[in-house]
Structure formats: C-alpha cells, structure tokens
Amino acid sequence: xxxxxxxxxxxxxxxxxxxxxxxxxxxxxxxxxxxxxxxxxxxxxxxxxxxxxxxxxxxxxxxxxxxxxxxxxxxxxxxxxxxxxxxxxxxxxxxxxxxxxxxxxxxxxxxxxxxxxxxxxxxxxxxxxxxxxxxxxxxxxxxxxxxxxxxxxxxxxxxxxxxxxxxxxxxxxxxxxxxxxxxxxxxxxxxxxxxxxxxxxxxxxxxxxxxxxxxxxxxxxxxxxxxxxxxxxxxxx
Numbered sequence: 506x507x508x509x510x511x512x513x514x515x516x517x518x519x520x521x522x523x524x525x526x527x528x529x530x531x532x533x534x535x536x537x538x539x540x541x542x543x544x545x546x547x548x549x550x551x552x553x554x555x556x557x558x559x560x561x562x563x564x565x566x567x568x569x570x571x572x573x574x575x576x577x578x579x580x581x582x583x584x585x586x587x588x589x590x591x592x593x594x595x596x597x598x599x600x601x602x603x604x605x606x607x608x609x610x611x612x613x614x615x616x617x618x619x620x621x622x623x624x625x626x627x628x629x630x631x632x633x634x635x636x637x638x639x640x641x642x643x644x645x646x647x648x649x650x651x652x653x654x655x656x657x658x659x660x661x662x663x664x665x666x667x668x669x670x671x672x673x674x675x676x677x678x679x680x681x682x683x684x685x686x687x688x689x690x691x692x693x694x695x696x697x698x699x700x701x702x703x704x705x706x707x708x709x710x711x712x713x714x715x716x717x718x719x720x721x722x723x724x725x726x727x728x729x730x731x732x733x734x735x736x737x738x739x740x741x742x
Contacts, residue, residue, distance in 0.1 A: 510654035522617040527676030527740035532728035534680045545677040546691045553699040555720040557669045560644045561662040562718045565709035567648025568661035571630035594714040598642045601719050604726040606733030610742040616640035622650035662704050670696045
C-alpha cells in the first residue's frame with residue numbers, strides 16, 4: 506500500500522513553491538527549443554535522463570541517510586557522522602550546478618519545502634537539514650522530507666522525477682497553451698520510461714556522495730543564468 510504521506514508529498518498542491526518554477530522550460534520556449542507537444546516531450550525526456558537522474562540520486566541518497574537519523578536509537582557520534590555526510594552532500598550537489606542563480610533558486614525551493622515538511626512531519630532529519638547554511642538544495646530537502654514521511658529511497662527517487670516532470674509539463678501548458686490532456690500523457694509516459702532506465706542501477710547506493718551521478722546540461726545552466734537577469738518572466742527558473 507502506498508503511504509498517504511507520500512501521496513501528499515507528490516501532490517502539486519502541497520505548498521512547496523514549485524508552481525513558480527519551470528525547470529528551464531521558460532527559457533527553452535524563449536529560444537524556440539520547445540514549441541509544441543513533441544518538442545516538449547523531447548525536452549522532458551532529456552531533462553529527466555540527465556539532471557533528473559542526478560536529482561533523483563541525491564534525493565534517494567539523502568532519504569537513505571536521514572532515515573537512519575530518524576531512528577530513535579544510536580550514539581551521538583552517529584549523528585555527527587550524518588551531519589558531516591550531509592555537509593558533503595550539499596557541497597557535491599552545488600558542484601553539479603554551475604549557475605549561481607540556479608543554485609540560489611534550488612536553495613529557496615529547499616527552504617520552503619523544509620518549512621512545510623517540518624510542520625507536517627516534524628523530525629530530527631528535517632531539523633538537521635534546515636540548519637544548512639543558506640538552506641538546503643531542493644533534492645536534499647526532498648530526501649529529508651521523504652524520509653520523515655516514511656518513504657523508501659526508491660520512492661524518493663521516483664518522487665524527484667515526478668516533481669521535475671510536473672514542473673516541465675505545467676510550464677508547457679501555461680506558456681504555450683498546449684492541450685493539458687496531451688501533456689499529461691507525455692508526462693506519464695516519459696517519467697515511467699526514464700524511471701525504468703535511469704534508476705535501474707539504484708545510483709544512490711554509494712557510501713560517498715562524491716560518487717553520486719553528475720549528469721547535467723550546460724545549456725540548461727547557461728539559459729538558467731540568463732533567465733535570472735530578465736526583468737519580465739513568468740517563472741523564477
């Protein structure tokens with residue numbers, strides 16, 4: 506049975522601030538890379554297979570790490586080890602996001618997610634993540650929230666893909682007036698296909714966060730940085 510808490514965390518109405526983010530779709534539309542359902546499908550699959558895989562791995566890794574922390578027993582030294590690993594995880598994710606603007610946007614999303622998740626599922630894990638200087642990155646916050654909601658790491662990984670796909674799909678409908686039914690079908694098929702291939706090796710099962718995936722897109726980073734300089738935009742990023 507799927508935990509009701511996991512469904513809540515996957516719900517677009519859960520107030521995490523994600524509605525203001527397009528996962529780069531707005532700039533992709535602006536340069537003509539995304540213009541219809543077919544090109545949106547191509548863009549979504551590319552994002553899921555690259556940055557999506559990285560986000561999913563970091564989310565699941567954090568979920569695994571913080572699930573251990575949520576256990577009521579264990580020596581204090583274990584908590585210090587977890588804290589050190591969390592710092593390393595934050596640093597490794599920052600290294601995978603060259604754009605300062607997108608790093609800032611990720612931390613803003615992370616702070617909002619931790620704020621609402623801490624009210625919904627209070628835990629030591631969320632308290633630890635909330636103490637990250639500048640706020641946690643969104644995938645790290647999502648991993649801690651998933652752990653506190655009782656999710657497994659694999660659930661957290663799929664959840665990360667779902668959040669990314671939802672941002673792209675929603676932006677496509679809002680920016681281009683695409684048929685929401687067609688877009689929903691694209692989102693469902695793309696997410697299922699990529700989840701079955703990009704996550705099959707369970708890339709979060711590593712001891713050192715430096716060994717987590719580093720798939721990304723330099724054009725996405727460049728366009729994201731440019732997006733931050735615009736005076737008029739519909740989405741934050």
